[in-house]
Amino acid sequence: MRRKVFTFFITLAIWIVFSGRITDDVIFVGLIASFITTWLYSDLLFRSTNRRKNWAFYFKKFFYIILFIPVFFYEAFISALKVSKHVFEKKPSFSPGIVKVKTTLCNVTALTILANLITLTPGTLTVDFDMRERAFFIHWIDVTTAKEAEMRKQIIERFEGWLEVIFQ
Amino acid sequence: MIITMAIILVILAMINSYRLIVGPTITDRLIAADTIIIFISLVILLIALYINIELLIDIVLAYAILLFVDVLIFAKYFEHKELYK
Amino acid sequence: MGIRLIIAYIFMGGAIFFAIVTTIGLIRFPDVYTRIHASAVVLTISAVMLSFGVAIYVWEFYLSIKIMFVGLIFLITNPLATHAIARASYRRKIACPEVRSVDDYSKYLGRDRE
Numbered sequence: 281m282r283r284k285v286f287t288f289f290i291t292l293a294i295w296i297v298f299s300g301r302i303t304d305d306v307i308f309v310g311l312i313a314s315f316i317t318t319w320l321y322s323d324l325l326f327r328s329t330n331r332r333k334n335w336a337f338y339f340k341k342f343f344y345i346i347l348f349i350p351v352f353f354y355e356a357f358i359s360a361l362k363v364s365k366h367v368f369e370k371k372p373s374f375s376p377g378i379v380k381v382k383t384t385l386c387n388v389t390a391l392t393i394l395a396n397l398i399t400l401t402p403g404t405l406t407v408d409f410d411m412r413e414r415a416f417f418i419h420w421i422d423v424t425t426a427k428e429a430e431m432r433k434q435i436i437e438r439f440e441g442w443l444e445v446i447f448q
Numbered sequence: 449m450i451i452t453m454a455i456i457l458v459i460l461a462m463i464n465s466y467r468l469i470v471g472p473t474i475t476d477r478l479i480a481a482d483t484i485i486i487f488i489s490l491v492i493l494l495i496a497l498y499i500n501i502e503l504l505i506d507i508v509l510a511y512a513i514l515l516f517v518d519v520l521i522f523a524k525y526f527e528h529k530e531l532y533k
Numbered sequence: 534m535g536i537r538l539i540i541a542y543i544f545m546g547g548a549i550f551f552a553i554v555t556t557i558g559l560i561r562f563p564d565v566y567t568r569i570h571a572s573a574v575v576l577t578i579s580a581v582m583l584s585f586g587v588a589i590y591v592w593e594f595y596l597s598i599k600i601m602f603v604g605l606i607f608l609i610t611n612p613l614a615t616h617a618i619a620r621a622s623y624r625r626k627i628a629c630p631e632v633r634s635v636d637d638y639s640k641y642l643g644r645d646r647e
Contacts, residue, residue: 300595360578364554378638399612417638460556475622516610523617
C-alpha cells in the first residue's frame, strides 16, 4: 500500500513538471492519468522488501545519491578530454584489447550504473557481463598492464565504494 | 550566436554522413546514424530557444527516447538474425 | 549581458567543441571499436553540456528542469545503446578488433558455445 502511494505521488510530480504549469485542468487530468498508471504498473518501480529499515538509513542513501551526481559529471568530462587528446594526434596510436575484470557488487541496478560509468571513463567500453563469474568484459583502448589487480585499480575501484554504499 | 551554433551542428551532421555512406561495416553506419540523430535533436533544441516555442522541447524528449529504442532494436536484430526469418 | 549568459555560452561553446571532436574522431579513427569510443564518450558529454547550457540560458523553473531531463536521458541511454551495438557486432563477427594483445572475450564465447 505504501508503495502505491509513493508511486502515485512520483508520477504526479513528473506530470506537473512536464506540463509546466499548475492549473485546475492540468491537476485533474494528472490525477486520473497517474491513478491509472499506479493501478497498472506500481510493482515495476519499487521492489518489495522483507525487512524495513528506519528513516535515517534511507536519508543517508538519498544524501549519497545527491553527492554522487557531481562526481559522475566530473568523471565523464575528464574522460571526454582524454579521448579528444587521442583525436588530435598526428597518427592515432592504440594497442586495444579486451580484458576481464571481476566485481563484487550484486545488485542489478548497481551493475547497470557501473557498466555505464565504465563506458564513460576514458578509453574503456563495456562489451558484456558474465553472470556466473560476476565479471565485466571491457574493451580497452590502451592496454598498459596484464595483471588483474592493477586493472581493477585503474578501472573500477573508484566507483565501487560509492555504489556499494548507495545500493545495499 | 545561437543560430551560428545550429548551423555548425548541421554542417557537422553533413560531414558525418560520409561515414554513413562509405562505412565498411554495418556497425559504422549504425554509429554514424546515431550521431547524426543526436546532432539534429540538439539543433531542434537550439531552434526552440531561438524562436521561443516551448513545444519543440517535448519533441526533443520524444526523439531521444525513440532514438534509444531504435538503436536497441537494430542491435538486437543484428545479434539474433536467424530468429527473425 | 549578465554573468549567467556568459556561463551559458561557455557551456554551449564546450558542447560545440566536443561535437567537432566527435566528427573528426569518427572520420579519422582506424577501427570500428575506437570509433565507438569516440561516439560513446565525447558525444554524450557534448549533448549533456549543450542541454545544460540551454537550461541556464532559459532560467525558468519548470522549463529548465525539462531541458535538464533531456540531458539526463542522453547521459543514461547513449552508453547503453553503444554497448548494445558493440556486443552485437562482436558476437556476430561483423567486425573484429585489429590488434588483439589481450582478448579474454573470445575465450569466453568459445566456452559458451560448447
